[in-house]
Structures are given as C-alpha cells and as structure tokens.
Amino acid sequence: MLEGSRRDLDYVGPEELRRVNKIRRDFVANVSHELKTPATSLRLLAESVVETIEDDPEQARFFAGQMKNETERLGQLIADLLDLARLESEETVQSPNPVDVRHVLMVVLGRMRRVARRKDITLQWKRFGRSAQYEIPGDETQLTSMFTNLVDNAIKYTPPGGRVEVTGGSDDLGVTVRISDTGIGIPEGKLSRIFERFYRVDKARSKETGGTGLGLSIVRHVAENHGGRVTVESAPGEGTTFTVYLLRG
Numbered sequence: 001m002l003e004g005s006r007r008d009l010d011y012v013g014p015e016e017l018r019r020v021n022k023i024r025r026d027f028v029a030n031v032s033h034e035l036k037t038p039a040t041s042l043r044l045l046a047e048s049v050v051e052t053i054e055d056d057p058e059q060a061r062f063f064a065g066q067m068k069n070e071t072e073r074l075g076q077l078i079a080d081l082l083d084l085a086r087l088e089s090e091e092t093v094q095s096p097n098p099v100d101v102r103h104v105l106m107v108v109l110g111r112m113r114r115v116a117r118r119k120d121i122t123l124q125w126k127r128f129g130r131s132a133q134y135e136i137p138g139d140e141t142q143l144t145s146m147f148t149n150l151v152d153n154a155i156k157y158t159p160p161g162g163r164v165e166v167t168g169g170s171d172d173l174g175v176t177v178r179i180s181d182t183g184i185g186i187p188e189g190k191l192s193r194i195f196e197r198f199y200r201v202d203k204a205r206s207k208e209t210g211g212t213g214l215g216l217s218i219v220r221h222v223a224e225n226h227g228g229r230v231t232v233e234s235a236p237g238e239g240t241t242f243t244v245y246l247l248r249g
Contacts, residue, residue: 038074042067080214083145084197087221096137096226101175101246104140105166108147112155120160123151126167133170136246138226143246146222149215150179150242157240158183174228174247181241186234194232195220219244 045067052060109125116123154164162182169176186194197217219242223230227247234240 038070038077041070042074045070077214080218084214084218084221087142087218087225096139098135099138099140099143100135101138101143101177102134102168104143105147105168105177108144108151109166111148112151115152116155116164119155119158121155121158122163123155124163124165126165134168134175136175136226136248138246142222142225146219146244147177147179149219150244153215154179154181154183154240154242157181172248174245177244177246179242179244180239182239185236185238185240186232187236188234191232191234195230 045063048063049060049067052063105125109123113123151164151166158164158181164179164181167178167180195216197214219230223244223246228245230242230244232240232242
C-alpha cells in the first residue's frame with residue numbers, strides 16, 4: 001500500500017504539490033495559533049494566581065477557575081486534533097463491522113439530555129423502524145463522535161426555550177439522519193466553509209461555548225470514511241439542519 005502511494009506521488013503535478021504544501025503550511029500555522037492562545041492564557045492566569053494568592057484569595061480562586069476552563073479547552077483541542085489526524089489518514093473505515101445507527105443515536109441522545117435540560121432546550125427524536133433497517137458496515141466510535149458533535153453543536157447554538165430534533169430514515173442504499181434546531185442559524189455566505197478545519201462562523205461565540213473549530217471537520221471525515229456525506233441547510237434566526245447520508249456498502 002505504501003509503495004502504491006509513493007508511485008501515485010510520482011504523477012502529481014507541480015500545481016498539486018504546491019496546493020498540498022500550502023494546505024500543510026496553513027494547517028501548521030493554524031495549529032500553532034490555536035495552541036498558543038490557551039497556552040498564553042494559562043501562563044497569564046498562573047501569574048495572576050501567584051500575585052493575588054496572599055492578598056486576595058477570592059480573586060486567586062477566580063483566576064484558578066479560569067485556568068481550569070482553559071485547561072479543559074486545551075485538552076479538547078488536543079483530543080480533536082488527534083481524532084482529525086487519525087480520520088484524515090484513513091480513506092475508508094478499517095475492518096468495518098455491522099453497526100446499528102439507531103442504537104448509536106440513542107446512546108448519544110441519552111448522554112446529551114442533561115446538557116439540553118440545563119439550557120432549557122427540548123431534545124426530541126422520532127421513533128425509528130426495526131433495528132436491522134439501520135445497520136451499516138462501520139465504526140461505532142467514529143459514528144458516536146460524529147453524532148455527538150452534531151447534537152452538541154445544535155444545543156450550543158440554540159437559545160433557551162428552543163428545540164433540537166433528530167429524525168432518521170432508511171432505504172436499500174443506506175441510512176439518513178437529520179439533526180435540526182431552532183437556533184441562531186448560519187449566514188448563507190458562510191455555509192460553504194463551515195466544514196473547514198478551524199473555521200468558526202462567530203469566533204467570539206465559539207470561544208464562549210468552548211468550540212475548537214474542528215468538530216464539523218471531524219463530522220465530514222467520518223461521513224466520508226463511511227462512503228457517505230453530510231449537507232447543511234440554514235438561515236439566520238431560523239435554525240439549522242444537518243443531514244448525514246450513510247451507505248450500506
């Protein structure tokens with residue numbers, strides 16, 4: 001397999017090589033920037049704790065709490081980077097096993113109930129058909145990651161009192177899952193870029209919600225690794241719907 005990959009590189013033209021090298025440079029620059037931001041914040045917060053610990057313990061505790069938040073954000077960023085690197089190294093799922101997509105969704109939605117409840121958001125899903133109708137060859141860990149990212153995003157960007165709904169369907173070709181919300185929506189001009197690594201529609205809000213800018217890129221790669229795809233429809237103030245298509249083989 002490696003030999004075949006090397007032979008393929010012999011036929012790559014100079015334009016394609018330049019494009020690939022630019023993607024790599026941009027990725028390294030983006031990773032450096034994304035890691036530098038929380039690292040710098042942690043250093044400044046640590047200095048603040050040292051300066052205030054004796055004279056103002058309450059303020060020191062506040063800074064310590066901020067350090068905890070930044071540490072969690074850094075940990076999530078590293079985890080997402082590792083997941084994305086692994087997914088990008090695989091063109092298809094390795095050694096796929098039969099996976100019940102319905103079961104994966106029920107597990108994910110069960111985990112997200114508490115998050116939705118805390119935000120006063122109604123999390124709904126329609127009853128699916130027989131389990132066998134939702135079986136595809138795949139990787140349960142990857143599918144869990146994909147649906148967790150989509151449901152988590154829907155909850156994060158839906159105001160309190162809103163609704164997130166998950167529906168599913170199946171046919172001879174595969175399984176379709178839709179995650180819809182009544183959230184803030186995405187401007188039309190930005191829809192084409194939301195699956196890019198590190199792209200954020202609203203950087204300030206993304207930082208506030210703890211987003212790494214990698215979740216939707218992970219979603220896209222999981223769908224593609226399963227021979228499928230993911231699409232999005234949205235309008236500002238009217239909500240967003242992500243549709244995942246997964247093939248049976």
